[in-house]
Structures are given as structure tokens and as C-alpha cells.
Amino acid sequence: MKKLINAPEDVLVESLKGVALAHPELSVDLETSVITRATPKEQGKVAVVSGGGSGHEPLHGGFVGPGMLDAAVAGEVFTSPTPDRVQAATKAVDRGAGVLHIVKNYTGDVLNFEMAAELASMEGIEVGTVVVDDDVAVQDSLYTAGRRGVGLTVLLEKLVGAAAEEGQDLAAVVELAKRINGQGRSMGMALTSCTVPAAGKPTFDLPDDQMEIGIGIHGEPGRHREPLAPASEIARQLVEPILADFDFAGPAIVMVNGMGATPQIELYLMYAEVAALLEKAGVQIARNLVGNYITSLDMAGCSVTVLKVDDELLRLWDAPVNTPGLRWGA
């Protein structure tokens, strides 16, 4: 295992120490692995909390700041944080107007945030929850764990963060979050596995001439494996299932996201392929993100996220945001 780390069991806390040192505008609680804004938002505004396993940086800690999250709860690598920590974050950032929990649809995240919401409501904090499930690689079925929450989480955190910042109430923020989740879809692929520090070796073996299509963000193998293909073919395999699942004709925000070990030069190349396919299908790309936003440790590969938008969502998108991972207008 080749990583810039000390002992595998110390990766999370030592990395959080770096976050704390690098970002005086954030508060990092090393006991609970909760990252909050050093200066909380005004009383009377909805607070937005997200969290999940670590290893997806900048998600979620890198998205804490004005215009986006109020708190992020970091679990161990790829392991949902525990309810008490989510509850601690919820309590810390509640400004009397309730708290939105943004939860990616994984059994562990759902169960831990559910317990945390129970704990919070026992303390009189109103909690709303959105469960993000945008991954079209996974069949959506009532009889399974359902779709995973992946790339759309980034866009959703930005948009509902802006809504909360401008003072929308909890019901409105929850409804907005669910609307966004309803009209966004993602699909990912991997060129290599990632290596969980505690495991010490790659989660799956992928021969030099093979790739995984339909991967998640935890080094889970994908839906199928096939021979390595050119970027144009990979783009097709990511975009087609997204377009097949939802009618995206019209304006959209599009993200081409790197899984952690894929350099920017490749991501831009993929973006050109993806944009061409989407525009052919009548999607007008109104805004875009190209870069590492929701990663899978040192996995090489990428994912594509498409979110249908209207003027209201674009307005929220363009609102100022000031976080380590996403910043404009501030």
C-alpha cells in the first residue's frame, strides 16, 4: 500500500488535524470528527448537516462554509459516522430553525442518521432528512437497498446550502432537497480499485486491460467489468443510462467528477466527450463542474452527474459560496 500516511488507524484524525490547520475559518472537533464553520450562521436560519464515511474528500468537510454546509460529520474511511456524532453536529449548528440532514442512500448512513434524528428530536431539535439516491448504475427497487447516493450530493449540498443561507424555512429546504434529488442522476466507472488504509490492499483486482462500469464511491465493484475502452466509449456508457432514466432535455448542471487518482487533463477530456453527447440529446449545459468533488480514496476513474435545472436552481447555484472545495462570489 503506497500512501502518504502514518498508522492506518490514525489516518482520519491526522487528516482532520491538517484540515484544522489549513482552514482557520473552520472548527474541527477531533473527538467527534465534526467540522463546523468557525463563525456560525445567524440565529433563525435552517442549518444543513451532511456526513458519511471518509475517503470522499472534499465531500463533505470541504463543503462546510457560508453558502453550503453548516457541519460535516466524518466517519471512519468508508464507514458512516455513529448517531451520537451526527447528533452532536446537529445540536452544535441548530440555530433554532431546524436542521436538514443530507444522507447518501447507504444502509449504514441511513440507519445512523435515522438514530441521530431520533436523538435530536428527543432534545427538541426539528430535523428534516433528504436521502440522496442518484446512482443509475443500481436498479431502483423497493425490494433492495435502492440506489446509492453519489455525485448529486455535491450539487444538492450547494443548492440547499444557498436556500438555507437566504433564510428559507425547513419545510421549504426539505422540499427543495427532494426536488433536486428527483431530477438528478449519476453514473461512475473505475480504471483501478482503491485501497482502504486499514485493509492495506486494493478492494478489488482489476487487470490492466479491464475497467469497472457502474461503481459506487466505496470501492464497491461495479455492475460489470469489460475491456478498457477509449474515453468516447466510456462517456457513452456513462451518459446513456443517465439519459435513459430521466428526461434531461433543457437546461442542466453537469459534473464530471474524478474518483481521486485521475488527473485534471483526463477529466477535461472526458468533459468534452460528455458535453457532446448531452448536447446531442438536447441537454443545455448551463453550469458545470470538472474536478475531484466526491472521490473514492485513490481510485482512478470518473463519474458523470446531470441535474435538470430551472432559473430558480441556477439562481441558488450562482449564490456566493465560500468553502475549501467550492468557492465563488466570496
Added chain:
Amino acid sequence: MKKLINAPEDVLVESLKGVALAHPELSVDLETSVITRATPKEQGKVAVVSGGGSGHEPLHGGFVGPGMLDAAVAGEVFTSPTPDRVQAATKAVDRGAGVLHIVKNYTGDVLNFEMAAELASMEGIEVGTVVVDDDVAVQDSLYTAGRRGVGLTVLLEKLVGAAAEEGQDLAAVVELAKRINGQGRSMGMALTSCTVPAAGKPTFDLPDDQMEIGIGIHGEPGRHREPLAPASEIARQLVEPILADFDFAGPAIVMVNGMGATPQIELYLMYAEVAALLEKAGVQIARNLVGNYITSLDMAGCSVTVLKVDDELLRLWDAPVNTPGLRWGA
């Protein structure tokens, strides 16, 4: 070779197409591989041009925009652009107040920019040049090619970009650039080699239990190879030669930079190690960058850059910048 690309010879132009599509605020000339601001700065201000081989993204193209570069000239992967292209960029952005060329100290870059400056002056454009040579891994000697230009280039482009934006004249901007180059140092290491698309295989072989110390940004092997070590030891091996080479006591800007395939969680962890060592040595970190800023394709590893600063440099640092790779205050 596992990359998100089509034909290796098309990587640069296809990636630039993606940059053009993703960033309407930039103009990308696919013929010359020159990236400029879509809206040029006002007449009468110094323009700042940088460039070099591709594969270091976001450097340089990702640093074009208000507050930083006016143009970036992209060569083939790891190959300095040709003089005619540098000249084309220079001519395109000159606003009558002269143009600063920021050149990283590699024979190829120096020679091509030198010829470009000759061509530009033949056309009556005043060109000033700074050659960045901050890499302490390389012995500084009059009898060699001298030190390489690496991480400091990022900080220098930001700072002189701000000075040019506020209207300082060419002589002042050149002097500032040289001053910055005089008081900044870098050192890098690799956990893995990178793979140049046209070569199709890793530039060097690095066994699973070895690392390279003192690498450049082109997949050049480092000064020596040694057994893989914990992050704390790696930090020591990067920071000590920097401190040995220049007296950094006092305020500084520090960058912990990823080489392309190293995830953010590891870079923050490294930052904590680096910051602790620097503070022990009396360096006060006034500002920092932690992330992928000057990369080496898909190399895993990191570099550390330290720049001694004063109030004037901090003022320039804090000035608004609006580029794909670095953005604040705008």
C-alpha cells in the same frame, strides 16, 4: 496504460476542448494551444504569460483569469511549447504595457521562451522574463542547467498576477517576480511514476516498497530512492532541505501540493506534518494551499513549497483572483 483518453496523440487538443466547453470565461485557441481570458484586461496594464509542457494541470491554463495570468501556452505533454506559440500568446494579450514571461527553469522552456521573446521584441512588444528555479532537490550550480522550476510557480503566478492587475509597470512586476523567486523553495517526492500517454508505460519503475525523493514534475526520477516511510518521515525529508537552503523564520505562504493521483485526505495529513515541522523552525504559516496545483499526470506523491512573505506579498495574495484553479474574492 489506464487513462481516460482516446488516441494518445490527441490528448492535449481533446483536453483543451473540454477546458473551452467548461469555461466560457476563457478563450481557447486549439491551433496554438493558447488559453486567454475571454475578456482581456484594460489597455495600459502589464500582461502575464506563462506556459510549458502539459500534464501539470491546473498549471498553467487553470490559472488564467482576472488577478492571475492573461495567457497560458500549453505544449505537448511535458514538452515546452514552441516559440511561435508563445509569441502568439504574447501578442494576443499585450495591452501596450509590456508582457511578463513566467518560465520554469528547464532547458526546453528557457530556450523556447527566449526565442519567443526575441520574436516579440522584433514586433515591438516589451517582454520581461522571470525564470523560476525553486527546487532544492537539484544542486544549484553555474555548471549545470541549474535548479528546476516547480511549485513556487503557482504562488508566483498568483502574486505577480495581482500586481499586474493593480497596474504596476513591467519593471516593477519583473522585480517582484524575481524577489519572489529568490525567497521561495520547493521539494517533491513520488510514490509512483507517471505514465506519459505517448510512451504508454510508466517513466520509471518503482517497487511497491520504495519511494523517490527529490523528483521533478515531469516524471524525472528523483535524486535518490529509498524504502517507503511514514508521512512524518517523508515530511521531514521534504522540509529539512528547504529549511537548510534558506532562512524562512517569520511569516510564509506554504503549499502542500499533490502530484496528481494522491487524494486530498493524504494531502491534509501531510500538511499537518509539514506545518508542525515548519512551526518548530520558527516559520509562521500566514496562508496555505493544500491540493493539486502543479501535477505530474497520474503520479502519486506530493511536494512542499515555502515562500517567505511580508505584508505587501500578503496583500497581493489576498487580492481577488478568479480562475478555474484558484478563486477567491470574486
Added chain:
Amino acid sequence: MATISTDTLVDWISRFGDAVTEKREWLTELDSAIGDADHGANMARGMAAVKDKLGAGAPATADELLKSVGMTLVSSVGGASGPLYGTFFLRMGMTTGAVPELDAAGLAAALRAGLEGIVARGKAEAGDKTMFDAMAPAVDALDAAIADGADLATATRKAADAAAAGRDATEPLVARKGRASYLGERSAGHLDPGAASTAILFDTLAAAISGSS
């Protein structure tokens, strides 16, 4: 032995902790194949926290002991297994009452409540390829053995055997719950990691009871 003292319960918990720690790499390997390569680390981390907690002094009654184990797991594991195993022990504790020892019926009722807690949280059904597929047969086997008049040692051994069989039976299944369900057909051909840790849970229960009889 007709009853189980809290000491025996503590011995069970401690054997379970030792066993998942010893087998953490195997559990993580199972989770690498169809999950995210952390089940071993999760269980080892949780049971280490439990060990610390109980080391500072174990409660004298079964309910306090089991609830403390459950709370510790909930607040130290995370992931899917944290709330699930945590709920399992919490529900056991809510069922036993403040007694210093459990008889066979009391143990069976507590384990059944624990199982129901897992179902309440995770909504798993038989054949979904989860820990349920090892736990449900184990609890059923325990009930059946007790109804047949078996002693605790025999009954818990039968439960352990049923858990192991249930674990093995997860191999051909296509997962319908948890992270493995994302793999669809590709999840077949691998043991479920949670079922594997549940088999260890019942094996160490039987061992603790026969060891102390």
C-alpha cells in the same frame, strides 16, 4: 447449567470481541468481495470499545450489561453493522429486565427481541443475504431445542450450528439488502460478511456457556 450469570454474558461478549478481532482480516476480505472492505475493522473497533467500557466495570444486571454493550456499539462502529448489532444488544437488554441471571427462556426471549430489533431497523427478510440469514435460523434453533427440553449448552450449540449453516447458505444468494445489493448478480458466490460475524456471535455464545458449565 440452567441459568446464565452476567459473568457468563460478559465472557460471551469478551469471546466475541476476541474472535472478531482475530478474524478481522477474513471479515474484511469477505466485505472486499461484495462490500467496502471494512466489516472486520468495524467489528474489531466496536468490540474494542466494548472491552474498554466493560473493563472499567461491568454492570451487575443483564439488562444494564446488554444495553451498555449496545450503546457502545452504536456509538463506536458506524456503518450498517453498528446500528444493527447495537440495536440487537439494546433490544436484548430491554427484554431481560434487571436480573442478575437469565434462564433458558429468558435468553431465548432476549435473542428473539434482538433479532426483531435488527429487522425493525434494517427491514431484512430471509434470503436477502444479510446477518439476518444467520441469526434467524439460530434463534429458531434455540427455541426449538429449548422446547425439546435441551439444556442451555446443547441448545446454544445447536443455535451456533444453525448460524453457521445460515452463513454458508448466504453464499449462492443474490443480495437484496445492504451494500452488496448494488452488485446485483455479481454478489452471488460470496459469503455475506455480516452473516459471518453473526455465526461467530452464536459460536462464542455456545462456547461461553459450555466453558462455564
Added chain:
Amino acid sequence: MATISTDTLVDWISRFGDAVTEKREWLTELDSAIGDADHGANMARGMAAVKDKLGAGAPATADELLKSVGMTLVSSVGGASGPLYGTFFLRMGMTTGAVPELDAAGLAAALRAGLEGIVARGKAEAGDKTMFDAMAPAVDALDAAIADGADLATATRKAADAAAAGRDATEPLVARKGRASYLGERSAGHLDPGAASTAILFDTLAAAISGSS
């Protein structure tokens, strides 16, 4: 053959282009060891551009031909080798005058000027482990052979042999110029890629002259 026509010069350039293209992987491999793995790609790209350029119609005089080759290399290669080989051909062209053919002395003077152009740009000295170490002995050998009264075919073959020997002699050297100098002692034990392409340059010159004699 006592003179070299522009056709022979075109043949040289074309043979050089074919040879670096054929050997691009080897050149890149040499550059992987002590550089940045692009010398083969650089030379192949540059000479492909030259081929395109000359394919559209080669100039009738030596000076125009060589300057055109030089300009094309300068504007298509980049890196260190682009300005260096570009300057080499530009300086040759500035030396020959507008003649339709070169005699031995004219060729020798042009090559000497090309070498000096490379030194003016790159400041390399003997033993720095660069293309200079293949080119300088080649130009010296050519001069010596011509002074000895050798014919052009013999003289250029001697130059090619000297270039090959110069290339081989770069192997033990520690680089003091170019990218390889960053490696310090680790640069020893490898051929210099630019010296290798320069040996090809002189080998194809000899081949073009003997081939057309």
C-alpha cells in the same frame, strides 16, 4: 560525388525523418531513463511536420531548404531539442548561401555553423552529456577527412562513425546540461537521447550521400 544537390539534402532530411520515426520508441526509452520520456515523440513530431512542409514543395536552394527545415522544427517540436535542432538547421541555412548544391567545404562549413548555433543556444560543452557530444566529434571528423582529401561519401561516413562513438561515450558521463543534469550521479550509465538522435542525423547524412553517389 563532389557536390551535394538539394535533392540529396532532401533525401537526407527524409531519411532522418524516417529513422527517428522508426526509432522513436528507443529514443523515448533513453529519455525515460534520464529525462521525461518524450524525445522520440518530439523528434518524430518535428520531422513529420518537416515532411509535410517539404512535401508541399522543396525550395530549390540549399539555404532556403535548410532554413525551412529549421523553422519547421522550431515551430513544431518544443522542448529542448526543438530550438536546438531548429537552430542547427537555421544556422546551416544561413551559411550555405543561395546555392543549388554544396561542395565538401560548403557542407563542412554549414555543419560547423549548425554546431556553433547549438552551442550559442544551449551553452553545452564537451562531456556535458548532450547532443553536442555526438555532434562535435562528427563535425571534427568531417573536417579532418576533407583535409585528408577524402571524398564526400567517405568523409560523411567517418563523421557518422564519430557521432556514433560520441553517442556511446555519453553513457558513463554525469549530465551537466538539460533535464538529465537533475539526476546528478544517477544520470551515469545511460546513453544521452539527444546524442542518440544526433548519431542518427549523421548516419542518415552518410547514407543519403552514398545512396545517391
